[in-house]
Amino acid sequence: MSKKEITREPASASEERAVLVALVTPGQNERTTRDYLDELAFLSLTAGARAVSRFTQRCGGPNSTTYVGSGKLQEIRQFILSEEEAGRPVSMAIFDDELSARQLRNIEKTLCVKILDRTSLILDIFAMRAQTAAAKTQVELAQYRYMLPRLQRMWTHLERQGGASGSVGLRGPGETQLEMDRRIILSRMSLLKRRLSDIDRQKSTQRQNRGRMVRVALVGYTNVGKSTLMNLLSGSEVKAENKLFATLDTTIRKVVSFGLPFLLGDTVGFIRKLPIDLVDSFKSTLDEVREADLLVHVVDVSHPDFEQQMAVTQNTLAEIGAGEKPGIVVFNKIDAYTYIKKDADDLTPREKANWPLEELMATWMAQTGDCIFVSAMDGTGIPRLRRLLFDRVRTLHVQKYPYTDVTYGFYGEVES
Ligand SMILES: Nc1nc2c(ncn2[C@@H]2O[C@H](COP(=O)(O)OP(=O)(O)OP(=O)(O)O)[C@@H](O)[C@H]2O)c(=O)[nH]1
Numbered sequence: 001m002s003k004k005e006i007t008r009e010p011a012s013a014s015e016e017r018a019v020l021v022a023l024v025t026p027g028q029n030e031r032t033t034r035d036y037l038d039e040l041a042f043l044s045l046t047a048g049a050r051a052v053s054r055f056t057q058r059c060g061g062p063n064s065t066t067y068v069g070s071g072k073l074q075e076i077r078q079f080i081l082s083e084e085e086a087g088r089p090v091s092m093a094i095f096d097d098e099l100s101a102r103q104l105r106n107i108e109k110t111l112c113v114k115i116l117d118r119t120s121l122i123l124d125i126f127a128m129r130a131q132t133a134a135a136k137t138q139v140e141l142a143q144y145r146y147m148l149p150r151l152q153r154m155w156t157h158l159e160r161q162g163g164a165s166g167s168v169g170l171r172g173p174g175e176t177q178l179e180m181d182r183r184i185i186l187s188r189m190s191l192l193k194r195r196l197s198d199i200d201r202q203k204s205t206q207r208q209n210r211g212r213m214v215r216v217a218l219v220g221y222t223n224v225g226k227s228t229l230m231n232l233l234s235g236s237e238v239k240a241e242n243k244l245f246a247t248l249d250t251t252i253r254k255v256v257s258f259g260l261p262f263l264l265g266d267t268v269g270f271i272r273k274l275p276i277d278l279v280d281s282f283k284s285t286l287d288e289v290r291e292a293d294l295l296v297h298v299v300d301v302s303h304p305d306f307e308q309q310m311a312v313t314q315n316t317l318a319e320i321g322a323g324e325k326p327g328i329v330v331f332n333k334i335d336a337y338t339y340i341k342k343d344a345d346d347l348t349p350r351e352k353a354n355w356p357l358e359e360l361m362a363t364w365m366a367q368t369g370d371c372i373f374v375s376a377m378d379g380t381g382i383p384r385l386r387r388l389l390f391d392r393v394r395t396l397h398v399q400k401y402p403y404t405d406v407t408y409g410f411y412g413e414v415e416s
Pocket residue numbers: 221222223224225226227228229239240241242243244245246247248268269270332333334335336374375376377378
């Protein structure tokens with residue numbers, strides 16, 4: 001069984017139009033696929049392309065040559081052709097999972113539009129967002145890492161031509177070109193790695209020179225409000241917007257809470273299906289997380305999948321070796337929390353989507369003491385968050401710098 005949903009929304013002149021493709025498999029049910037596609041649509045919008053149609057296919061797993069079955073691929077092709085005829089050209093197809101060189105080659109041949117997958121789309125956004133030398137170098141390295149195993153597809157047509165005509169001369173350049181490309185990329189990659197290790201060294205010296213202060217890092221899924229909280233707590237002006245991966249570079253600010261100074265860092269957000277290779281490329285950015293004394297895990301409680309987003313964040317933290325760090329959980333955006341109220345005579349089992357905020361709060365509070373519910377938007381709970389942070393930072397400070405004489409200033413009244 002397959003399903004096609006078409007949303008015809010007007011695209012602005014400069015905006016590209018895209019179709020999205022995903023699978024429903026035994027390990028990924030229809031609802032999860034829909035959520036992934038919602039996120040993919042948001043990612044593509046962030047990159048500058050409006051998703052005009054979604055194609056899903058129910059199957060045992062991705063087809064090794066074309067990802068979806070050939071019938072589905074034809075259906076997508078028909079849609080692209082009909083849009084073209086109607087004067088609304090679709091310029092790309094975005095697949096929700098990482099595609100192999102072979103899949104890319106075959107799909108491209110059939111659909112004749114640009115083919116992207118989740119990873120290359122994320123890389124594209126990263127490239128757009130990178131500001132500092134460190135971020136730019138990291139993105140370029142990640143792009144080459146992605147490109148290298150897929151290089152061949154660009155040259156197979158030349159090799160095939162050569163093979164068909166039996167012309168060694170034609171096949172030769174194809175292979176040589178491929179070899180050359182590989183060599184150029186590999187040497188560029190080692191240059192980038194060297195550059196990154198220089199940057200790492202500089203950063204680590206900078207970190208050592210930061211003085212005797214506890215280091216706190218804001219971590220969490222992308223778009224949950226980390227930068228907004230950073231601005232609120234530190235009085236800085238880090239860019240915060242309703243786009244994925246607004247922050248790519250780590251920003252560190254000194255915050256003085258009730259007289260006690262500490263360092264607060266804003267970091268790159270995490271996302272589902274982010275290949276570990278890519279996470280690896282962002283080592284410099286993630287060092288801030290790895291070396292923090294306390295992690296503030298920010299969660300967008302108004303997002304229907306916030307629990308899954310929390311799990312993704314925890315897994316990513318574990319992958320980078322920061323899974324065991326002390327932390328607090330900040331459930332943000334409580335102003336936007338909504339639930340479906342059930343009628344008294346509705347006897348169907350109640351789900352989490354039907355929980356009022358108070359119930360959700362009580363459940364999480366019972367599970368973990370170190371959590372707090374706030375709204376960075378309207379300021380609810382922020383004084384309590386400051387107080388909780390202060391308490392945790394003070395404890396860590398005393399442990400880390402037992403002989404430092406810290407005179408704590410004003411403790412202040414904390415609103416409840
Ligand atoms: N309703 C509501 N929106 C919020 C709240 N906090 C942040 N936002 C909005 O959420 C969006 C994302 O906020 P950011 O602070 O950029 O989120 P981030 O976690 O830094 O995102 P990335 O850097 O992209 O990973 C922005 O449009 C904010 O205005 C809140 O408490 N309530």
